[in-house]
Structure formats: structure tokens, C-alpha cells
Amino acid sequence: MKLTWSVVPLPLREPFRISRSVMSTRDAVQLVLHHDGVSGYGEIVTSAYYGLDVPGIVAALTGLPACPDPETLLAELPDLPYPPGVLAGLDAAAFDLMGKRDGLPVHRLAGHPEWRPVPTAYTIGICDPSRAGETARDLGERGFTVLKVKLGSPDEDDDVARVAAVRAAVPGARLLLDPNGAWTAEQAVRILERMPYADAVEQPVPPGRPDLLAWVSERSPTPVIADEDAVDAADVERLAGAVAGVNVKVAKCGGVRAALRVIDAARGHGMNVMLGCLVASSLGVAPAAHLAGHARWTDLDGHLLLARDPWTGIGGEDGVLRLSGRPGLGVRRAEETGGEENETGGEEGAPWHPGPPGPGVRRADEAG
The missing domain is CATH 3.20.20.120 (Enolase-like C-terminal domain)
Structure with a gap:
């Protein structure tokens, strides 16, 4: 299994202001896990609040241990000293790969068989x-x-x-x-x-x-x-x-x-x-x-x-x-x-309304 990535800018429609900051663009590191002819994708976005910048994200990905398959990667992720945002991007790519390989959407892999709009x-x-x-x-x-x-x-x-x-x-x-x-x-x-x-x-x-x-x-x-x-x-x-x-x-x-x-x-x-x-x-x-x-x-x-x-x-x-x-x-x-x-449109049905409260991963420059 190998990993590649690219940095993609994500400009916003207009500046987005919250109480602690204003943002007009954000960078995303988009991941691709390759295994047995199947590719799984994930995304890690930069965030000053969560301490995520492109150099830090790339450093984490470059140091990722080798994993033979997505299941092994998922098993090892909780023990990696990476920020949650990096773990989430790798987790997503692994789930995407497994779902494509097995012909199942991620919500079914996660134990939620039904999904409505x-x-x-x-x-x-x-x-x-x-x-x-x-x-x-x-x-x-x-x-x-x-x-x-x-x-x-x-x-x-x-x-x-x-x-x-x-x-x-x-x-x-x-x-x-x-x-x-x-x-x-x-x-x-x-x-x-x-x-x-x-x-x-x-x-x-x-x-x-x-x-x-x-x-x-x-x-x-x-x-x-x-x-x-x-x-x-x-x-x-x-x-x-x-x-x-x-x-x-x-x-x-x-x-x-x-x-x-x-x-x-x-x-x-x-x-x-x-x-x-x-x-x-x-x-x-x-x-x-x-x-x-x-x-x-x-x-x-x-x-x-x-x-x-x-x-x-x-x-x-x-x-x-x-x-x-x-x-x-x-x-x-x-x-x-x-x-x-x-x-889109594969998931049919009326919108759901809630009720009351109540051989291993490699660096991109090694991937060919």
C-alpha cells in the first residue's frame, strides 16, 4: 500500500468571520491511499486553532509507518502521535478504500446500514x-x-x-x-x-x-x-x-x-x-x-x-x-x-428530521 498527497487551495465564496478570526481561503492536503488497484481518498485541512499547517501535515504523512493494507493502518492510527485532523484524513482514506473494495458505503462499514437525506x-x-x-x-x-x-x-x-x-x-x-x-x-x-x-x-x-x-x-x-x-x-x-x-x-x-x-x-x-x-x-x-x-x-x-x-x-x-x-x-x-x-441521488427518501432532545505506506516522493 502506498500513500500520495497534494496541496489544494480552497478559496471561500466570501471572507468568513467568527469571533476569533476571519478566513478567506484555506489549504487542504488531499490524500490518496493505493492498494491492489483501488484508491481511497481523504482530506486534511489547515487550521490555526487546531495547530494544523501544511508543513506539519506533510511531516506527519512523511513519517507514517509502513502498512500492508487499510485495516492495518486503521488499527495503528490510534497509537500514532499525530494531531486528530491528520488521523481523521488517514482514517477517511482507509474507509474510502475499504468501501470501494468491498462495494459498501462508509456508513454501512461504520454499522449504520440505513441512511436518509x-x-x-x-x-x-x-x-x-x-x-x-x-x-x-x-x-x-x-x-x-x-x-x-x-x-x-x-x-x-x-x-x-x-x-x-x-x-x-x-x-x-x-x-x-x-x-x-x-x-x-x-x-x-x-x-x-x-x-x-x-x-x-x-x-x-x-x-x-x-x-x-x-x-x-x-x-x-x-x-x-x-x-x-x-x-x-x-x-x-x-x-x-x-x-x-x-x-x-x-x-x-x-x-x-x-x-x-x-x-x-x-x-x-x-x-x-x-x-x-x-x-x-x-x-x-x-x-x-x-x-x-x-x-x-x-x-x-x-x-x-x-x-x-x-x-x-x-x-x-x-x-x-x-x-x-x-x-x-x-x-x-x-x-x-x-x-x-x-x-447525487443514490440515497432516496424524504429528508430525515430529528426528534426532540432526549508492502507499506510510502512517502509521496517514493510513490512513483
Whole structure:
């Protein structure tokens, strides 16, 4: 088995602002695992927050131990001293390869035999309230029924006005709020009391203080979801009873299997699950899309924020994720389909709506 990779820039449709940063482009390291005439693909995106840059990612891939097959790679991944995002990209490529080899989609390999189309949220970044309202109106006309609003502006009134504008533009949409840990505990409660109609708020206070997260959760009119504080199953155990749920990101957890462990831990404690992602192509978002049936909220819009998605196969442009039904991750390069996102459609059925809470791998330069 051998591994090759390439670095691909992913420009966004427009600058995407959150409380701690603004992004207009992101680099992706796209992987290919080759074994017995079958190729499996995965993606690792750069992230300043998670300490992932191209040199670091390439250094990890260059030092990857030799593995004879994808099963051996999957068995060894948990013991590798790599960042979760790197592990997740390798995990995805291995699952994609095995699925193509065995003629099965990843969700079946992961023990989830049935899959139905799922509504996904679309994230509106920090911007002027009037612009947020215009964006929301356009998204509603396209079919989105779940909208996520980024918060954490210097002016609290600006945050409240942004959410109000989105709500007024699409009155029937379910709203998710995300300040990315920008607020103090007292500030979080004060602001959330001004907009008690949201479905959930993610990580209102900075990570590392689960006691403050619990304090806000006790007083907030809006269910609190841990994101940056919920990385693995052990974190879920510590947060049990303190928050309403956790945001599970495959890239944050370290792959499909690690994400499923977090999901199982959350469900075991009666916690809600949100599936999230980083800004990435359809290749990078696809592993999480295969787990969408496990979540109450699905926020898998990373590919929708791009100026041009170089991959296709998970849908989402009309607010609904639809897998292609092909083996493995089910994605293909956009040029292979003429760029038509709607070439998906192998997974039929009405959209699913959640209920109430309750010889070895080698370096690219050796690959020939």
C-alpha cells in the first residue's frame, strides 16, 4: 500500500468571520491511499486553532509507518502521535478504500446500514445585521430550514440584531448560535436571555472551564452545546449532566470511529449530538455526512462556503445532504461530473428530521 498527497487551495465564496478570526481561503492536503488497484481518498485541512499547517501535515504523512493494507493502518492510527485532523484524513482514506473494495458505503462499514437525506444548517458569519438578513432570506428561498449564526461581536447589540434579522427573514427556520467561546459566563446568560427562541448555543464561554459552561447551562434559556470543550469520549464523561449536548467533528475527534465513540458516550448520558465540520471540500465533509443519522442537529456546510468545491457527492446546496450511494465515501472530483452537485441521488427518501432532545505506506516522493 502506498500513500500520495497534494496541496489544494480552497478559496471561500466570501471572507468568513467568527469571533476569533476571519478566513478567506484555506489549504487542504488531499490524500490518496493505493492498494491492489483501488484508491481511497481523504482530506486534511489547515487550521490555526487546531495547530494544523501544511508543513506539519506533510511531516506527519512523511513519517507514517509502513502498512500492508487499510485495516492495518486503521488499527495503528490510534497509537500514532499525530494531531486528530491528520488521523481523521488517514482514517477517511482507509474507509474510502475499504468501501470501494468491498462495494459498501462508509456508513454501512461504520454499522449504520440505513441512511436518509438530512437537513443541514448553513452558517452565517459575523456581518452587518442587514447583510445577515439578506443572506438568510436567500438561503430560505434555496430550501434551508436550519441556520447557524456566528456571534461574538464587540457590541452585544450587534449580535442580538444579527440574530433578529435572520429570524425575521426566515421565521420558520430553526436557529443555532455560535460565539466560539467569545463571552464571559455572565455575558452569555445576559445575551441569551434576549433571544430565547434559538434551538441551541455552542460553546458560549472559552474552553477549559467546564464549570463555567455548566454555570451558563443552568441559567440559559437556550440549550448549551459543548464544542471546543468536547474532543473525545472522556470529555463527554466530564460534561455529562452539565450541558445539553456536544458538537462532534470528525476532524476534531480523529476519524469516523473516534467520532462514533463520542456519539455513543453522549447518547449513553442522554445528551444531544450535533455533527459539525471545518470549512473543507465535499471530500473533507463526507466522513461526517455518513454519520448524520446519529445527530439531532447536522451542521455540515463546510463545502458550501467554498467558491468552488473540487469534489461532489454529498449534496447540500438546497439545504439537504444527499449521499450518492456509491461505495466508500461516495464522492468524485467535480470535473468528472461536469461540476454538477446534483449528480447525487443514490440515497432516496424524504429528508430525515430529528426528534426532540432526549508492502507499506510510502512517502509521496517514493510513490512513483
